[in-house]
Amino acid sequence: MEYISIMFMQGLSFLELKYHTLLSYLINLSHVVLRKVSGASIYNEPCIDRLVELRTVLERLRPIDKRLKYQIDKLVKTAVTGESSDASSFRANPDNMVSKLDEDADENEDEDAATEKKSVYVPPKLAPVRYDGDESAASRQEKLLERAKRRALSSAMVRELREEFLDAPTELGSRVDSGAGPSGPSKEDRERQEYEETYFTRLPETKDKRKKRKLPTIGSLANELTNFESDFRVLEGEVMPTKKRKSSKKPTGKKGKKGFKKRKSR
Amino acid sequence: MTEGTATIRTRKFMSNRLLNRKQMVVDVIHPGQASIAKTVIREKLAKMYKAPADTIFVFGFKTAFGGGKTTGFGLIYDTLDFAKKFEPKYRLARHGLYERPKTTRKQRKERKNRMKKVRGTKKTKVGAAAAKKGKK
Numbered sequence: 001m002e003y004i005s006i007m008f009m010q011g012l013s014f015l016e017l018k019y020h021t022l023l024s025y026l027i028n029l030s031h032v033v034l035r036k037v038s039g040a041s042i043y044n045e046p047c048i049d050r051l052v053e054l055r056t057v058l059e060r061l062r063p064i065d066k067r068l069k070y071q072i073d074k075l076v077k078t079a080v081t082g083e084s085s086d087a088s089s090f091r092a093n094p095d096n097m098v099s100k101l102d103e104d105a106d107e108n109e110d111e112d113a114a115t116e117k118k119s120v121y122v123p124p125k126l127a128p129v130r131y132d133g134d135e136s137a138a139s140r141q142e143k144l145l146e147r148a149k150r151r152a153l154s155s156a157m158v159r160e161l162r163e164e165f166l167d168a169p170t171e172l173g174s175r176v177d178s179g180a181g182p183s184g185p186s187k188e189d190r191e192r193q194e195y196e197e198t199y200f201t202r203l204p205e206t207k208d209k210r211k212k213r214k215l216p217t218i219g220s221l222a223n224e225l226t227n228f229e230s231d232f233r234v235l236e237g238e239v240m241p242t243k244k245r246k247s248s249k250k251p252t253g254k255k256g257k258k259g260f261k262k263r264k265s266r
Numbered sequence: 267m268t269e270g271t272a273t274i275r276t277r278k279f280m281s282n283r284l285l286n287r288k289q290m291v292v293d294v295i296h297p298g299q300a301s302i303a304k305t306v307i308r309e310k311l312a313k314m315y316k317a318p319a320d321t322i323f324v325f326g327f328k329t330a331f332g333g334g335k336t337t338g339f340g341l342i343y344d345t346l347d348f349a350k351k352f353e354p355k356y357r358l359a360r361h362g363l364y365e366r367p368k369t370t371r372k373q374r375k376e377r378k379n380r381m382k383k384v385r386g387t388k389k390t391k392v393g394a395a396a397a398k399k400g401k402k
Binding site: 196197200201202213 | 278289326328331339
């Protein structure tokens, strides 16, 4: 017993435990085999219980063993080759960091395909966009026509005609400035109102707004008066709705008509 | 000048407990008249909300184009102390609860530059009065 106590004075290391259990397992197993070979029964044998117990211990040891496997293999290798003085032999091995699962094969294929098409840059499609694929050309035309008709019905010319021929009382005044357009305040005006009422502040008047207040028909009166061809005939179905074109601005860019830069007149 | 035909309506009423006040958007409808004075609006709000008129602050009145309707903002504080604490100085000055210091910007800067020449407690003695006498 003294011998045993000396051996286990510093506790039982993991590896020693593993060896002892394996050894006991083998001994018990050989005992069972001997009994079977000599024709004796192994019913209610104590060695079966011991075997089961040892087997459980081994099963529990296995995951820990797996975790220690790399270190133990490394140490064994250095012990065998005798190169323990070279510290760089303990450096990390990046090849082991690549996962050895099935995804690996697919990723490699995709990378090769992508690198071939390096010429054209395609930005990633992150934001959701309206899907127009299911709409046929005919239905699109129909929708455009309907929208043009609605626009024509609420245009200035039609409104004036309505005022002239219908008996409804005329509505004045309240719908200017913030209620400017035919359908009430424009989106911008509505947003400004919302902001002002939520945050209890008054936003300052922009330059365009001030100009519009002083000269309300600047730039827009002539267009309103002369732009009545497309409005009416869409209602009757005679003309297909044309794309609205914004009035082109005068070229105030770098070079004027004659080819030299416009100088600021003193 | 016809009087008393103005209607006051409040919208978006909210009681702001963080600033100890009630805040709302005030619509004044006054067809055919000029826009109503703020003091009159305050009195009417005082009657509506049963609060003393000196804790009511109204501002930001804009008349819609064509006249007849004016929209602004109104705040009703719980007490005058909270009003003095939370209101910006210019609005308190409109009610006479705050006086701006009368020194002009130029005078303040000159005083600062005079103070730069002196070290220590003499800075406070470099008063505007002393230097002005000297300059005169």
